[in-house]
Amino acid sequence: MSGTVGVERVREVALRYRVGELSTDELPMAAAELVAEGCDSPALCDLAGRARRESAFESEALLRQVVDEFGLSWPELADGERWLLRSLASRAAAGRTTPLELARAVTERELRGVGEDEKALTRLLNQYCWCCGGRWTPAEFAVWEADVRAAAARVSAPVAGPGGTATGAERQANCPGT
DSSP states (O other): OOHHHHHHHHHHHHHHHHTTSSOGGGHHHHHHHHHHTTOOOHHHHHHHTSOTTSOHHHHHHHHHHHHHHTTOOOOOHHHHHHHHHHHHHHHHHTTSSOHHHHHHHHHTSOOOSOOHHHHHHHHHHHTSOTTTGGGSOHHHHHHHHHHHHHHHHHHHSOOOOTTOOOOSHHHHTTSSOO
16 A cells, blocks of 8 residues: 555544544554554554544544544544545445435535535435435436436545645655555
8 A cells, every 4th residue: 555545544534533434433443454454653553452442532532643643634524524425425426325325324414614516416415305205206316316426426526625635755654655
């Protein structure tokens, strides 16, 4: 694994934790996976060796230290929500999840800090009503699905943003392959 990829994987774990996709109980396993992928830092190895039932305070503190050791800043909640929406949109655009599954995952969340493409996608997702969605004709539903997939493709296109890929030899030294 290259250093840049390793830094991005650490960032992804922090973002997943930030939006609740990873619990503190799951952090040691996520850290162990990073170590198995070739990433290395003192705090990462410490976190990987912890038990699932460690103190939430200690696990989060170690994750924050890992993030720091990889030269990243702790992600804001809005960064995590933006990452989550982009990640889910990417899955929908690639056909790995349905637009309906995407709608279920997103409509319950209050997404902050999203751009115009993300807002357009969430507006489309919110058009589907869980109580009366069955009233749509198959043709209307197919049009909605196509519109969601197109919007998801726009959202999942790679962009540089706040807290993006760390650069510099000092930030990449923690993972092999650089």
